[in-house]
Amino acid sequence: MNQRDKPLPMTVLSGFLGAGKTTLVNHLLRHSAGQKIMVLVNDFGELPIDQDLIEAENGDVITLANGCACCSMGGDLYKAFSTALDFTPPPDQLLIEASGVAEPKRIANFAKAEPDLTLNGIVTVIDALNFEEMQSDPRVSDVIKAQISAAHLLLVNKIDRASERQRAEVEAKVREINATAPLVAIANGALASEIFFGPKITPDELPMIDAAHLSHEMQFDRWSYRTEEKIDAEMLRNMLRSLPPSVLRLKGIFCRTDKPGVWTVHKVGSHVDIGPVSRAFNPADTSEFVAIGMQNTNLSQFLDKAFSNLK
Amino acid sequence: MSATTVFSAKKIITMNPARPHVSHVAVRDGKVFATGTLEEIARWGDYTLDETFADKIIMPGLIEGHCHLMAGGIWKYSYVGYQDRVDPDGKSWPGVKTLENVHARLKEAETKLGPDEPLVAWGFDPIFLMDRRLDRNDLDAVSKSRPIAVVHSNFHLMTVNSTALSLANYVADMGVDGIALGADGTPNGELQEMAAMFPIMRRLGINLRELGRTRASIVAFGKVCNRVGVTTAADLINDLPDEDVDEMQDITAAADYPIRLLSLLNGLAQPADETRTRALELKPKSTDKLRLGSVKIVTDGSIQGFTARIRWPHHYNGAPNGIWNIVPEQLNTLVSILHDAGIQMHIHTNGDEAIEAALEALEIAKTKNNRPDILHVLQHCQMADRAQFRKMKKLGVAANLFSNHIFYFGDKHYELTIGPDRALRMDACQSAIDYDVPFTIHSDAPVTPMAPLFTAWCAVNRLTESGRVLGEYEKISVAEALQAITLGAAATLQMDHEVGSIEVGKWADFAILDDDPETIGAENLKNVGIWGTVLAGDKHEIR
Numbered sequence: 038m039n040q041r042d043k044p045l046p047m048t049v050l051s052g053f054l055g056a057g058k059t060t061l062v063n064h065l066l067r068h069s070a071g072q073k074i075m076v077l078v079n080d081f082g083e084l085p086i087d088q089d090l091i092e093a094e095n096g097d098v099i100t101l102a103n104g105c106a107c108c109s110m111g112g113d114l115y116k117a118f119s120t121a122l123d124f125t126p127p128p129d130q131l132l133i134e135a136s137g138v139a140e141p142k143r144i145a146n147f148a149k150a151e152p153d154l155t156l157n158g159i160v161t162v163i164d165a166l167n168f169e170e171m172q173s174d175p176r177v178s179d180v181i182k183a184q185i186s187a188a189h190l191l192l193v194n195k196i197d198r199a200s201e202r203q204r205a206e207v208e209a210k211v212r213e214i215n216a217t218a219p220l221v222a223i224a225n226g227a228l229a230s231e232i233f234f235g236p237k238i239t240p241d242e243l244p245m246i247d248a249a250h251l252s253h254e255m256q257f258d259r260w261s262y263r264t265e266e267k268i269d270a271e272m273l274r275n276m277l278r279s280l281p282p283s284v285l286r287l288k289g290i291f292c293r294t295d296k297p298g299v300w301t302v303h304k305v306g307s308h309v310d311i312g313p314v315s316r317a318f319n320p321a322d323t324s325e326f327v328a329i330g331m332q333n334t335n336l337s338q339f340l341d342k343a344f345s346n347l348k
Numbered sequence: 349m350s351a352t353t354v355f356s357a358k359k360i361i362t363m364n365p366a367r368p369h370v371s372h373v374a375v376r377d378g379k380v381f382a383t384g385t386l387e388e389i390a391r392w393g394d395y396t397l398d399e400t401f402a403d404k405i406i407m408p409g410l411i412e413g414h415c416h417l418m419a420g421g422i423w424k425y426s427y428v429g430y431q432d433r434v435d436p437d438g439k440s441w442p443g444v445k446t447l448e449n450v451h452a453r454l455k456e457a458e459t460k461l462g463p464d465e466p467l468v469a470w471g472f473d474p475i476f477l478m479d480r481r482l483d484r485n486d487l488d489a490v491s492k493s494r495p496i497a498v499v500h501s502n503f504h505l506m507t508v509n510s511t512a513l514s515l516a517n518y519v520a521d522m523g524v525d526g527i528a529l530g531a532d533g534t535p536n537g538e539l540q541e542m543a544a545m546f547p548i549m550r551r552l553g554i555n556l557r558e559l560g561r562t563r564a565s566i567v568a569f570g571k572v573c574n575r576v577g578v579t580t581a582a583d584l585i586n587d588l589p590d591e592d593v594d595e596m597q598d599i600t601a602a603a604d605y606p607i608r609l610l611s612l613l614n615g616l617a618q619p620a621d622e623t624r625t626r627a628l629e630l631k632p633k634s635t636d637k638l639r640l641g642s643v644k645i646v647t648d649g650s651i652q653g654f655t656a657r658i659r660w661p662h663h664y665n666g667a668p669n670g671i672w673n674i675v676p677e678q679l680n681t682l683v684s685i686l687h688d689a690g691i692q693m694h695i696h697t698n699g700d701e702a703i704e705a706a707l708e709a710l711e712i713a714k715t716k717n718n719r720p721d722i723l724h725v726l727q728h729c730q731m732a733d734r735a736q737f738r739k740m741k742k743l744g745v746a747a748n749l750f751s752n753h754i755f756y757f758g759d760k761h762y763e764l765t766i767g768p769d770r771a772l773r774m775d776a777c778q779s780a781i782d783y784d785v786p787f788t789i790h791s792d793a794p795v796t797p798m799a800p801l802f803t804a805w806c807a808v809n810r811l812t813e814s815g816r817v818l819g820e821y822e823k824i825s826v827a828e829a830l831q832a833i834t835l836g837a838a839a840t841l842q843m844d845h846e847v848g849s850i851e852v853g854k855w856a857d858f859a860i861l862d863d864d865p866e867t868i869g870a871e872n873l874k875n876v877g878i879w880g881t882v883l884a885g886d887k888h889e890i891r
């Protein structure tokens with residue numbers, strides 16, 4: 038077993054058969070913004086991941102077979118997770134492409150329990166064209182519901198091919214199941230890596246990366262904030278939880294009022310995670326936050342206000 | 349000319365209806381050459397008479413149609429189960445009956461470990477030790493410095509000590525499902541399901557899949573089979589990379605390896621096309637003692653883990669429905685692809701909704717392309733109702749029923765998981781007989797211990813641990829149960845022309861018994877003494 042010097046962020050990509058998970062994975066590998074992404078594939082029903090993307094060295098792929106504990110004694114899960122965690126060179130991101138029938142919460146539990154993993158959110162893709170039809174199959178409707186309700190970020194895919202009415206109906210149905218997670222409409226599985234994995238704000242990469250990566254994503258706004266003041270972690274957590282779903286991702290490093298050292302926070306949907314920065318790092322007592330949100334939602338205005346109210 | 353050996357016995361049960369009982373069996377070139385009286389056999393020419401079994405009962409070698417190689421390797425760890433067991437090397441492990449027994453067993457095991465080795469035990473069954481749950485304090489009393497993990501018999505749970513908890517940073521409430529908390533709000537040492545167990549397993553090096561792959565485990569597995577009269581066993585899921593296949597060929601080829609081993613390719617570890625290609629590639633690597641080329645498909649979870657896919661009205665206690673491992677629609681595609689290629693499938697289905705999905709997939713495949721040459725099998729098939737057995741018959745599909753569940757989990761199914769109506773009909777051997785569905789019964793070792801005569805006892809008596817009869821109607825006769833663990837199993841493995849009965853031309857694979865299962869009485873079937881086995885005419889006495 039390799040000991041990692043910081044936990045590996047793990048994002049669970051869930052979504053029913055044909056929703057476009059693999060297309061999204063291919064897109065993320067192609068636009069990885071320099072991050073090394075390890076993909077754990079648990080779905081063999083869709084298109085395969087592009088071999089040339091794997092070979093281009095910004096990604097590695099491990100397969101994770103399905104199986105019940107009674108027959109496999111969890112052997113497949115053990116093998117997949119230990120391979121990912123012991124991999125050299127260590128990846129920057131672990132992306133689990135869950136099978137069409139996986140309950141993402143069960144997979145996310147691995148990241149919550151394993152100290153060398155940290156949950157970077159559950160992202161669920163929904164097929165704007167097929168959602169109604171899939172939902173009407175009683176054998177899988179509970180699974181689809183579980184995938185949507187567990188999501189911290191919802192992606193409605195194939196929006197370019199959906200009619201206005203279809204789009205509105207799907208969104209309404211999805212909102213009935215999950216009212217709080219940000220909901221983003223996408224086409225052809227194209228989504229900026231920063232939204233999927235969260236903006237980069239690791240100690241190594243300060244100051245923040247430039248906004249150019251988002252430039253082709255016209256529907257989003259970004260926001261950043263810097264303060265010299267120490268922050269109350271509990272107040273921060275509560276404030277982040279109360280933010281509207283138009284805030285897609287938020288990350289930060291900060292100094293706490295109650296504890297020494299440097300801390301990180303990331304938020305995606307209802308999932309807010311605060312933890313210590315394990316590596317020695319001294320940002321001269323500055324706290325920094327960066328967020329990505331939907332366009333035309335007054336992102337900067339209300340975030341500035343929310344953060345200035347923290348004191 | 350090859351030599352002929354004639355074995356005499358007190359009684360030989362052949363499972364050949366034309367000649368069900370004989371006194372002698374002749375073996376030539378590893379095959380049954382003749383059966384009958386010594387006079388009849390003598391007319392074939394010279395022979396050597398072997399009277400080793402003169403006071404024994406010979407029956408066809410027993411066949412375990414669903415188990416896992418790990419049943420051998422798991423004995424690397426200390427056994428702390430309730431029932432008395434004997435390990436592959438013949439060491440007796442008396443069952444632990446109290447928490448004090450558990451303590452003593454662990455203490456003893458601890459003295460044999462090196463300073464840096466973790467203490468791992470398995471087989472613990474809290475159902476029997478009802479006074480209270482085992483917790484970290486019990487294990488801290490064994491050692492405060494060495495990490496300890498006690499894996500429960502169902503492999504879904506483990507209990508660990510404080511040292512192990514702190515290795516994984518489980519020291520406060522982390523809000524993780526599966527990390528059980530004590531009265532003081534901190535983890536009490538009990539961990540439920542893989543996500544919560546993984547950090548401990550990783551740090552203690554408890555890799556159950558690897559355990560099944562090792563040479564030592566495959567060798568030990570052969571001994572486990574031998575001890576219970578098994579001469580053919582199916583390892584129900586394996587990734588089967590080339591290096592493992594080479595090693596399995598090598599191990600099974602040894603004259604002292606006492607079984608024919610089948611190993612099934614995991615059908616959900618790669619896209620359907622690749623599964624087909626690999627299965628076709630594996631088939632010609634088969635030998636007399638290693639059989640490859642069939643595929644395992646896991647559709648749902650387990651009933652006791654509340655992860656089986658169950659039809660309305662779902663779980664008796666209101667728990668949410670279980671999990672699929674494959675989208676039913678995807679199953680349809682996979683099944684058709686493999687079926688068209690002539691690949692036999694063993695489809696894991698516990699709940700009746702999963703059984704329905706599997707039958708639907710098979711119906712689609714068989715309607716397009718009948719292929720009467722292949723017999724597909726529903727594995728576990730625990731909740732099938734009679735309509736589903738009728739459908740199995742129509743489609744020509746076999747069942748491998750999990751009769752050991754009746755004893756080990758029957759009370760739980762009656763009271764908690766699926767309720768009386770469906771518990772009383774589960775693992776329905778009589779219904780399989782009523783509708784003429786080829787069937788066998790299994791242990792899923794190491795989930796429950798391998799011992800086909802015990803499994804037969806379960807199917808015949810249908811008694812739960814608490815002594816309840818779980819469905820009078822589905823009981824079968826001793827003769828039918830013996831058929832299920834020999835010819836029935838052989839049929840599900842598509843080997844009934846080679847093994848499963850003592851008939852001319854078949855392999856001379858025998859179970860050698862001290863008692864007569866046909867006369868010992870239904871209630872005593874599990875107590876039949878076993879001398880060992882004969883494989884292809886070679887004697888393998890239990891050591």
Ligand SMILES: [Zn+2]
Pocket residue numbers: 107108109414415416584792
């Ligand atoms: Zn099994």
Ligand SMILES: [Zn+2]
Pocket residue numbers: 105107108109696728792
């Ligand atoms: Zn199973």
